[in-house]
Amino acid sequence: MPRPDTTAQHDTATNAAGGGRKANKKAIDAAKRKTEKTFKQSQISVGLLFTSELQAAVKRCSRKVQHIAKHCRARDSKFRDPEFDLENDERLCLQGALGDCYFISALANVVTITGLLEQICVAQEPVVGVYGFIFFRDGAWVDVIIDDQLFVSFPEYESLSQEARAQGTVDEYNIRVRKGNKVLYFAKSMTEGETWVPLIEKAYAKLHGNYHYIVGGFANEAIEDLTGAVCSRTSINYILDPNKFWNELVATAGRTRLYGCFLRGDDQSASDVHDSEYGLIASHAYTVLKAVEYKGKRFVLVQNPWGSGEWKGRWSDGSNEWTAEWKPVLKMLKHEVNGEDGASTVPDFSTTWASSDIWLQMGGLGPLHPWTWGNISYTISVPEATPAVIVLRQLDTRYFRDISCSLLYTMEFVLFRKGSNEPLAVSPRAHAIDRSQSVEVDLKAGEYVVHVRLDSLVRRDVDYFEKQMSNWDAQVLKRVLAQRAIAYSKASNSTSEWNDTIPTSLRSLAGQDLTSLEILKVEKKRREQAKRMEELAGQEYEEGGEEEEGGDEYEEEANEEGDAEAKAEAEDDNQVVHQGISCDNCRASPISGTRYSCNSEEHPNYDLCQDCFGDCDHDPEHEMIIIPVPRGEKPVHKGIYCSNCGYIVKGTQYNCLSEDCEDANLCEECFGKGEHDQTHEMWMMPLPQSSTEDDDGVGFETDRPVHPGIQCNSCGMVPVVGPRFKCMDPKCTEYDLCEDCFARGVHPSDHRMLRLDDPNEALHLNPAAAAEGSTLVLGLRVNTRKGAAAVLGGQLKHGSLK
Known part of the structure; x- marks a missing residue:
């Protein structure tokens, strides 16, 4: 979707600030007056997705602009963006002519909302040449800082040939060629002196890496990037009830919804095919400003983001159909619903709605993977009835699309109430190029399940990246790799595969030295662990209290053993019961209270209850292990004694492999205390070696799985x-x-x-190996009414479900 032809020459010697703060403010005011003159959206409810994240992004962006301006004034120099330097790093920023009419169309749509542009360009210091913008990317608001350098279509006078310079002086050349909006290489405003269009386009290009990466797209995605709105695409040919759609368009266009449109051409390879009869452009984005119905006829006001190329058919500007009878339609189309001037008050999303989101990373889909359900699911829980907007989206891969996976994915989803077989809502069928899918639905209090169906399409060879490595500029590649890692890190289950490519921000370091930061990180982990253990201890205490009150658990155990005396003792004394263990002196079974187990090889399975321990005449030289509470059955390593405590090893045996320790062994308890040289390598043996060895030299003396x-x-x-x-x-x-x-x-x-x-129960838990280049990150966002915030969960397939 390229623009009308421009010269291939370009330069960066245009200062966007022009005459400074006053000139820039004058240009923005002129843009607003022109917008209000041509068409003004109703000031009802269209605006940015206003959340706490947005507020944080605005504050962060403003602080950055103020910080940059302060230091630039201290150095008495203009701001030049080192991360997006058009003058010195052209290779990083410019890669071919631009075809972003979808973005300009979205911008034309958004700017009709009074005051909305100022909320996107949140901070500026034109004298210094620094501008701060915010955009909505992958479910979160991000800030972008740029300088005021713009590409122009004509070179500086000094770079002209001697023959060209002979045609006039430098002043004459600049006045004739390098002045005004016509000199700009990319986006430009139809109003002379306005610079906000190329500036916001530059910020959008920086957000995605360079100008080339914002070539081609859909207006709905750009509107989402600008406002955070939930957007979707609809094919007019597939609308079941055109009258219903028309009524919605009339009622909502420019009020609660923004609309764009494009005409699909017969030749999809041609993106700027003009219809000579009607003046329309195929595969080109238009902005729908308003829709009205008058005397049975329907009219739609559509704007071309190029500012030229209008409809030439019936009811076009100046056509014979516009008689006195139909002139009221023009007034209706350009009517200002609210005639008051001034910025609108944008509703605070966070006071009426709540957003919840979760991202998951998955793999395993290959080019021949079936178009199927069952690879990923989500759960939604809402505490009370609420309207909801559910959005399933893929990552915005524009920045790193050249190194993203080799597959394209289509996706759709179905919403079920948990336990029900009847779908509650179904998303539209998606195209391979759709970034998101959404449904609007009323939810009752309860739990819901979202199932996703995925299909994969091959777009390039799996080893495409390796083949192109030699062609990559190292500086460009580093930035692209970093952006991929940052994007993938949004997933709650993201791996650390690419973490080393993520740059460390100065803000995360600030006034702390590296050693202090590492100490703080460990202390934070320690506090989190301590908090978790406290919560666990509280749960155990509550569970123990419940058991003490009722005694039901012990009663069942005693009944199962059929021992009335143990049952009564457990109820009276509130003691624990060692199921399956009997006293070798009084024959009480099971032992209740403290159990005493002989640690001598002569009596490997000799146990006493607490009453017999002090009264019987068991060999006093035999050490007895005190077991106050039942423990899991552990294998005994016959003839193996702990080198620390001297007891026979039960459970896991830890054998030291260091040459300094001759046949040193530890039991579980002593190993856990860390009472052995921590630098020595230990061989862990959960099972004892058998005198009758199998082919591997190890036999297992246990009936446990x-x-x-x-x-x-x-x-x-x-x-x-x-x-x-x-x-x-x-x-x-x-x-x-x-x-x-x-x-x-x-x-x-x-x-x-x-x-x-049993190991056989896990045979189905053998997930297919992830296909190379198949990584996909999917996010689910649920917008609900405030007070009914959704709790989300995600699940991935661990094996075959068949």
Whole structure:
């Protein structure tokens, strides 16, 4: 979608500030007067997505502009943006002529809202030459700072040939060629002296890396970037009820919604095909300003962002149809609903609506992957009835599209009430180039599930990046890699694969030295861990209190054992019960209260209850292990004694591999205390070695299930013996716990865990290997009424569901 032809020559010697603050303010005021003269949107509810994030972005942007202006005045110099330097780093910023009519169309639509432009350009110091803008990107407001340098279509006088300079003086040349809006290479305003259009276009180009990266697009996406609005595309041919759509257009255009349109041409390769009969341009974005109906006829006021190229058919400007009978239509189309001048009051989104969002990173889809459901899902929980806008979106990959994945994805989603088989809402069928899909729905209090269907299309070879590496400019590539890493880091389950490419911001360092920052980071983690343990201890205390009140748990255990005396004792004394363990002296079964276990090889399975421990004549030289509460059944490593405490090793054996320690072993308790040289490598053996060895030289003396190759991510047990607990939260990749670590609550309680009692139960949990170049990051945002904020969750497939 290129602009009308411009010369291939360009330069950067145009100062956007012109005559300084007054000149720039005069230009903006002129733009506003022209907008109000041609058409003025009603001042009702169209505006920016006003949230706390927006307020923070505006303050941050303003501080940056003020900071830059302060230091520039101290140096007595104009601001030149080192990150987007048009004059010295042209290769980083300019790559071909521009075709961003979609963005200019969106801008023309947005600027009809009185005062909205000032909310996008939040700070400026024209004398210094610094401007601050905000844009909505990937669900969050971001600020962009630029200088006032702009590309122009004609070179400076000094760079002309001797023959060209002979045609006149430098002043004559500048007046004739290098003055006014006509000299600008990219966007320009139809009003002489206005500079806000090329400035905001430059900021948009910087947001996405360079001017080339904003070539081609759709006005709905640009409106979303400018306002944070929820946008969608609709094909006129597929509208079921045209009358209903027309009534909505008349009622909402310029009031509660913004509209754009484009004409699809027959030749999709030609993006600027003019219709000689009617004056329309195929594959070109237009702005819909207003729609009215008069005497049974329907009229739509449409604006071309180029400022030229109008409709030439019936009812066009100056056509014979505009008789006195129909002149009222013109007044209706240009009628100001609210005649008062001045900026509108934009509704505060945060006082009436709440937003919740979650991003997930996924892979595994290849070019031949079926168009299917079941790769990713989301959950939504709302506390009360509320209208809702649900948006599923992919990342904005414009900045790093040249190194993004080799596939294009189409997506659609269906909303269910949890437990129901009937869809509550269905998104429109998406195109491969659609960035988002959305539905509007009324929700009742409760839980909901969103299922997503994905399809993949090949757009280039998997190894395209490696093939093009030699052609990349190193400076450009570093910035592109950083932006990809920043974007992917939005996912709650993002990996650290590209973290090293993310630059560290000065704001995160400020007045702290690096050592202090690293200490603060560790202390923060320690506080978070302590807080988590306090919460866990509180939960255990509450659970213990409930058990003490009722005694139901112990009553059931005693009934299962069929021992009336143990049952009565547990109820009377409120003591714990060691199921399956009997006293070898009085034969009480099960033992209640404290259990005493003999640690001698002569009596490997000898236990006493607390009453018999002090009265029986058991060998006094045998050490007894005090077990106040029941513990999981642990294998005994016969003949292996802990080098620290001297007891026989039960549970996991830790064998020191250092040459300095001859046959040194530790039990679980002593290893956990860290009472051995921390620099020594330890070999962990959860199971004892058998005298009858198998082909691998190791036999297992346990009836408990063994999960081959699975390691506990907390204590390090490998393989996991006994029940395996697998975390199903997307943030935890291949995270497993043994039974003891799960019982200790070492993992966040809000993560859903899958208990696997047998290795065969995990056979379906073998996810397909992620296809190279298939990474996809999907986000779900739910806008609800204030007070009914949604709680979101996300789930990824861990294996086959068939």
